[in-house]
Amino acid sequence: MASTLSAPAFDKPISIAILAMGGQGGGVLADWIVAMAEQQGWIAQSTSVPGVAQRTGATIYYVEMLAPKDGKLPVLSLMPTPGDVDIVLAAEFMEAGRSMLRGIVTPDKTTLIASTHRSYAVGEKEMPGDGTADPQLVVEAFGVAAKRTIVFDMQTLAEKNGSVISSAMFGALAGSGTLPFGREAFEGAIKAGGKGIEASLRAFGAALDRATEGKPDKVAKKPEKDLPEPPRSVGQPQLDALLGRIHSEFPAALGPMLFAGIKKLVDFQDVRYANEYLDRARDLLALDRKANGEAHGLAFSQEVAKYLANAMAYDDVVRVADLKTRASRFERVRKEVGAGKDQLVYTTEYMHPRMEEVCGTMPAALGQFIEDRKGLYAFMDRFVNKGRRVRTGTVFWFAGLYMVSALKPMRRTMLRHKREMAHVAAWLDTATRLLPVNYDLATSVIGTRRLIKGYSDTHSRGEAKFDRVLSAVPMLEAREDGGAWLKRLVQAALHDEKGKALDGALATIRSFAN
Known part of the structure; x- marks a missing residue:
């Protein structure tokens, strides 16, 4: 692959900054770059400045490389200097924005390679409402702050090829043409790593092709929600009866949201509960039409279809235990941490139950009886109200949570359900x-x-x-x-x-x- 750098540029080191979070393979990527440069006879070194845990900052890996000249070894820097970085690779979209704020991306020098996917920061997640930062501000800054940009969803591309984002970023770097090494040199560095070679090469090749193509991904603040039309049948009589009600009792415009609602409520409780939801939605639709709702596009019923399902599928102890013991969750965690088939993964949950949750899980009369007796309630709370680290991969804790999740058929008799339904009414x-x-x-x-x-x-x-x-x-x-x-x-x-x-x-x- 031909280089886009002119020969005089090699009189000084090529500088590369990598911004990546834990689990994204930033260190592996830096090692690949260094190994590739050294295999080509260059002098290279890498350093890193660790970020903070819990998604409040990325680790910055810094690589400098230079071909030896006249038998003399170069002196390489340990840190990126604002205004003097050739290539910046950001493993998350807002990290690309932060790299511009730090001054390490400049319009006369820097090629910026960034993934468009988001991994939300603590400051974004802690907002009660939508605290997500607007990625369009970063998009607008690209044309001003960087000399050249290569931007697409490298995370999704890597996952589709069974690898992690570092492989895709390495491919994007190769496709950018900013380094004077051919494809074989890049692939040789991956092969020398010795782990996950086939998957890494697949993701590398796909990303290289995508970077060469040069078409950026569209960036949106939020992923577009997909609300499919309700099918006529799913091959299960009880579920088909629910679908039949949506098609026969409601206008087509309400179908997608009602379909999402029944899926949520069948998962939360059962088919009978989903039928109760449709009963309420049907009665409220009649009131909507009586109030000339057709002139308003049945906006009232649209809101009911969404928020009534959310209200009926409230989060309680039974729901939490159910979600934490599902096989799909264990598989998702394994996928997120990149665990191999021969590796064991133990998940530790932090739980802090209160006596309120305990009473809410009891039959309504018993729970109310305990709450009304303040002394008894306080005595029991001393044993319940404390933080616990729960290892759901162990038999003891998994069995305990599984037994709690098995209380689902009794939910309608519980104190919490009685209160939630009164609040909904x-x-x-x-x-x-x-x-x-x-x-x-x-x-x-x-x-x-x-x-x-x-x-x-x-x-x-x-x-x-x-x-x-x-x-x-x-x-x-x-x-x-x-x-x-x-x-x-x-x-x-x-x-x-x-x-x-x-x-x-x-x-x-x-x-x-x-």
């Missing part, structure tokens, strides 16, 4: 009362359910914000823009965990309501 009553008088506000009331998610403390905080947002409904009922204001309250509630933005928004509503 009150929420729907508020919405249906408003439907004939303020359609937009009623629709927005349904949408407030997005504030409630998770379990334990997370669920309690969300429910508290939900109640505070709905407290503004009487002040908005007579306003034509009441629905828009309620949506603003939801956004404010999602803005921060402590609810300061919500306090301000509620104060504004009270000011014009008085």
Whole structure:
């Protein structure tokens, strides 16, 4: 492969910065580059500056290489110098943005090679609402900050070829033509590694071809959600009956969301529970049509189809135990850590149960009996309310969680289910009362359910914000823009965990309501 670097450029070292997180093989990639350069008779060295765990920073691997000249060995730098880096490889899209902020990507010098996939930072995940950074800002900066960019989803490409992203990044580097080495030299470095050679070569070759093609992937803030149309049959009588109800009792526009809803609820509980969901959705659709909902595109029923399913599939102890003991989860974890077939993987979960969850899992009468006796409740809480590290790969802990997940058939008798259904009923009553008088506000009331998610403390905080947002409904009922204001309250509630933005928004509503 011909080099795109001119001969005078080799009078100084070629500098390469690699930004990668744990498990992405950044160290392997750096080793491949160094080994390849040395096999070609060059002098090369690599260093690394570790990032912080829990996805708050990437490790920066730095490689410099130079062909010896006149028998003299070069002096190579240990760190990337802003404004003097030839190639930057970012194993995650926002890391490409951070490399530009650090100044190691420059428009007169740097070829930027980046994967478009996202691995969200702690700061993005901790937001109650959508805290994800906007990747379009990075896209816009590409044309200004870098001399050349090669951007596509290297993570997905590597997974399709049974490898990890480092192999795809190495292929993209080869396809960029920025190093004066042919394809054989790159492949020789992979073969010399001795592990996962075939899969690495497949991913390398696919990425090389993609980089040579030069067509970037489209970058979006969020992956597009796929809501397929409900099929006519899946070959199982009970499930086919649910599908038949969607096709016969509801307009086609509601079909995809209702289909997603029944899939979620059958998985959460059973077919009978999914039928209860369709019963409620059908009754609410009738009210929607009676309130001239057709003129609004049945927006109320669209929201009901989504948020009613979420409300009925609440997170409880049984659900958590079920998800943590599924074979699909163990396979996903093995895939994420890149475990081989002959390797054992043990997952350690951190769990901090409270007496509230214990009572919620009991039959309603028994759970209520214990909660009403404060002394007994506090005594039992001393033994329950503590953090535990649970190794789900061991027989003891797996069996314990599996037994909890087996309580699913009893869920309808539990105290938690009784309370959740009462809360759902009150929420729907508020919405249906408003439907004939303020359609937009009623629709927005349904949408407030997005504030409630998770379990334990997370669920309690969300429910508290939900109640505070709905407290503004009487002040908005007579306003034509009441629905828009309620949506603003939801956004404010999602803005921060402590609810300061919500306090301000509620104060504004009270000011014009008085």
